[in-house]
Amino acid sequence: xxxxxxxxxxxxxxxxxxxxxxxxxxxxxxxxxxxxxxxxxxxxxxxxxxxxxxxxxxxxxxxxxxxxxxxxxxxxxxxxxxxxxxxxxxxxxxxxxxxxxxxxxxxxxxxxxxxxxxxxxxxxxxxxxxxxxxxxxxxxxxxxxxxxxxxxxxxxxxxxxxxxxxxxxxxxxxxxxxxxxxxxxxxxxxxxxxxxxxxxxxxxxxxxxxxxxxxxxxxxxxxxxxxxxxxxxxxxxxxxxxxxxxxxxxxxxxxxxxxxxxxxxxxxxxxxxxxxxxxxxxxxxxxxxxxxxxxxxxxxxxxxxxxxxxxxxxxxxxxxxxxxxxxxxxxxxxxxxxxxxxxxxxxxxxxxxxxxxxxxxxxxxxxxxxxxxxxxxxxxxxxxxxxxxxxxxxxxxxxxxxxxxxxxxxxxxxxxxxxxxxxxxxxxxxxxxxxxxxxxxxxxxxxxxxxxxxxxxxxxxxxxxxxxxxxxxxxxxxxxxxxxxxxxxxxxxxxxxxxxxxxxxxxxxxxxxxxxxxxxxxxxxxxxxxxxxxxx
Amino acid sequence: xxxxxxxxxxxxxxxxxxxxxxxxxxxxxxxxxxxxxxxxxxxxxxxxxxxxxxxxxxxxxxxxxxxxxxxxxxxxxxxxxxxxxxxxxxxxxxxxxxxxxxxxxxxxxxxxxxxxxxxxxxxxxxxxxxxxxxxxxxxxxxxxxxxxxxxxxxx
Numbered sequence: 048x049x050x051x052x053x054x055x056x057x058x059x060x061x062x063x064x065x066x067x068x069x070x071x072x073x074x075x076x077x078x079x080x081x082x083x084x085x086x087x088x089x090x091x092x093x094x095x096x097x098x099x100x101x102x103x104x105x106x107x108x109x110x111x112x113x114x115x116x117x118x119x120x121x122x123x124x125x126x127x128x129x130x131x132x133x134x135x136x137x138x139x140x141x142x143x144x145x146x147x148x149x150x151x152x153x154x155x156x157x158x159x160x161x162x163x164x165x166x167x168x169x170x171x172x173x174x175x176x177x178x179x180x181x182x183x184x185x186x187x188x189x190x191x192x193x194x195x196x197x198x199x200x201x202x203x204x205x206x207x208x209x210x211x212x213x214x215x216x217x218x219x220x221x222x223x224x225x226x227x228x229x230x231x232x233x234x235x236x237x238x239x240x241x242x243x244x245x246x247x248x249x250x251x252x253x254x255x256x257x258x259x260x261x262x263x264x265x266x267x268x269x270x271x272x273x274x275x276x277x278x279x280x281x282x283x284x285x286x287x288x289x290x291x292x293x294x295x296x297x298x299x300x301x302x303x304x305x306x307x308x309x310x311x312x313x314x315x316x317x318x319x320x321x322x323x324x325x326x327x328x329x330x331x332x333x334x335x336x337x338x339x340x341x342x343x344x345x346x347x348x349x350x351x352x353x354x355x356x357x358x359x360x361x362x363x364x365x366x367x368x369x370x371x372x373x374x375x376x377x378x379x380x381x382x383x384x385x386x387x388x389x390x391x392x393x394x395x396x397x398x399x400x401x402x403x404x405x406x407x408x409x410x411x412x413x414x415x416x417x418x419x420x421x422x423x424x425x426x427x428x429x430x431x432x433x434x435x436x437x438x439x440x441x442x443x444x445x446x447x448x449x450x451x452x453x454x455x456x457x458x459x460x461x462x463x464x465x466x467x468x469x470x471x472x473x474x475x476x477x478x479x480x481x482x483x484x485x486x487x488x489x490x491x492x493x494x495x496x497x498x499x500x501x502x503x504x505x506x507x508x509x510x511x512x513x514x515x516x517x518x519x520x521x522x523x524x525x526x527x528x529x530x531x532x533x534x535x536x537x538x539x540x541x542x543x544x545x546x547x548x549x550x551x552x553x554x555x556x557x558x559x560x561x562x563x564x565x566x567x568x569x570x571x572x573x574x575x576x577x578x579x580x581x582x583x
Numbered sequence: 584x585x586x587x588x589x590x591x592x593x594x595x596x597x598x599x600x601x602x603x604x605x606x607x608x609x610x611x612x613x614x615x616x617x618x619x620x621x622x623x624x625x626x627x628x629x630x631x632x633x634x635x636x637x638x639x640x641x642x643x644x645x646x647x648x649x650x651x652x653x654x655x656x657x658x659x660x661x662x663x664x665x666x667x668x669x670x671x672x673x674x675x676x677x678x679x680x681x682x683x684x685x686x687x688x689x690x691x692x693x694x695x696x697x698x699x700x701x702x703x704x705x706x707x708x709x710x711x712x713x714x715x716x717x718x719x720x721x722x723x724x725x726x727x728x729x730x731x732x733x734x735x736x737x738x
Contacts, residue, residue: 421681
């Protein structure tokens with residue numbers, strides 16, 4: 048039986064797809080979202096069991112290659128310095144994220160003008176500001192208004208508790224006179240909109256059983272469904288189909304039973320993340336577009352940006368009760384965020400103070416770092432580390448480079464035979480200098496906070512959460528894939544609203560900005576619906 | 584030649600190996616890893632791991648055979664020092680034996696209720712009780728508030 052055509056077809060039910068679908072439903076058009084994953088259940092999350100740490104390395108690993116669940120597709124990462132991470136379900140990677148929720152800063156939108164690197168965005172912070180605020184209200188954001196690093200804005204709820212770890216680390220930053228501020232966190236410090244407040248479970252990175260962490264399956268989706276948006280799960284899109292008029296006319300997808308289905312639509316919207324989106328475009332080849340759809344610029348899949356992370360851990364004599372509380376959220380620092388050429392690199396990085404490790408992670412980390420031996424001394428060394436560590440993550444700004452790419456793997460495929468993405472990525476010299484600088488400053492901060500020893504991982508490989516840049520936005524169709532509202536230059540009824548459209552990456556987590564852009568793109572469509580296809 | 588999986592499924596052998604990796608603590612507060620009945624879970628996890636599983640299994644097999652060649656009861660029959668020597672003797676040819684096994688042994692050991700209690704953690708899952716956590720230090724917060732930028736809600 049043929050599927051009923053829809054007005055708007057959104058591919059991907061994660062951070063951006065959910066926000067977009069919720070907003071675009073205001074048009075009254077029929078809206079359908081396809082997602083390859085299932086609905087998640089909070090009672091299935093690892094923090095319901097004693098094996099929460101083990102499951103975080105198994106069926107709730109952030110790596111699709113480790114999980115290998117039916118909803119996942121493999122990613123060839125053999126030629127990448129950083130492992131791409133993601134989750135495939137309703138809610139997408141917000142199921143497993145830390146919910147650390149900074150916005151890009153105003154300067155991040157104009158790196159070319161400010162520092163002569165990257166490119167300027169065709170939109171700015173002010174354009175997105177109302178959408179940042181709207182998104183904060185939908186997700187539920189805890190924080191403290193007045194951070195001097197940002198234009199004034201008011202988080203929805205008071206900041207999350209720091210715990211002893213956060214207080215100890217913040218005292219170190221304070222001692223050095225460095226900037227620090229409680230993080231904007233998409234985790235509820237108070238009950239909000241029918242969702243319960245955080246009870247400090249700890250393992251945010253394997254799903255929040257309390258529902259206090261914002262994942263779009265429990266924030267946007269219930270509201271979108273109340274507006275009439277349909278969501279079809281277990282559906283993996285193979286390709287976008289084109290009409291004779293040069294417009295997208297729908298998709299071919301495999302349903303939950305593995306049957307190939309056709310879905311027609313007037314507008315097609317991609318929200319599949321910075322790897323899934325170029326993969327789908329590159330796989331949507333045709334006679335008129337043999338190099339993939341919307342790719343006349345040749346930039347689909349190019350300029351892949353992660354955020355290279357350094358991880359600096361301090362060992363403290365006192366107990367820090369570190370594994371309790373939202374793992375990735377206490378405070379951030381923008382002390383080294385702006386360009387200072389005397390440092391030997393352009394742009395900068397932020398610090399994110401995270402909490403301590405659980406017992407299993409402590410034991411494994413200690414073993415890998417050579418601190419915890421097997422045999423007689425095992426317990427003594429474990430006791431020295433467990434509950435005695437605190438960590439800073441440095442999130443460095445990755446600049447776009449055309450040699451960092453997502454392409455289609457010539458051999459590897461997913462369970463449906465669709466070519467898997469192949470990621471080719473090298474950390475740049477500029478980023479390496481930034482990472483080295485961050486390691487030294489991180490050690491300094493930890494020592495000021497009282498650490499008796501510091502340990503650094505100058506490039507944290509398993510940290511490819513942030514997938515950006517592979518279908519960048521811009522005004523010039525020769526140097527960008529989509530325009531400033533996410534509309535493909537080549538295909539007027541095709542929109543991209545995920546991190547693929549990022550022109551540069553900033554030095555902070557991108558989800559808040561991704562979602563604000565998705566809301567802005569939806570609003571732009573709503574406001575221009577009658578002339579939408581006239582001026583791509 | 585021993586049959587495939589013999590070492591991993593030989594519970595007495597695995598207990599002895601586990602106790603070598605995580606022995607009882609000197610004070611006696613913490614049991615050795617061999618005392619907790621972790622063998623089936625660790626063996627199952629290893630056998631399902633296509634990368635580490637075969638490497639650990641080969642190493643364990645080599646240790647088991649070397650031990651049996653020295654003592655009729657194999658590793659379980661040997662004194663601690665002799666056990667250590669046997670294992671160390673195989674690490675040159677099986678360098679990932681301990682590290683690979685520990686990937687699963689540590690996970691099983693440090694999520695065991697008895698161990699959690701011993702290391703000062705409540706022997707329960709994080710949910711639904713959760714934990715109490717210190718608020719932001721009042722003195723630090725005061726300093727922050729003194730330097731915050733003011734503004735009006737624009738949105």
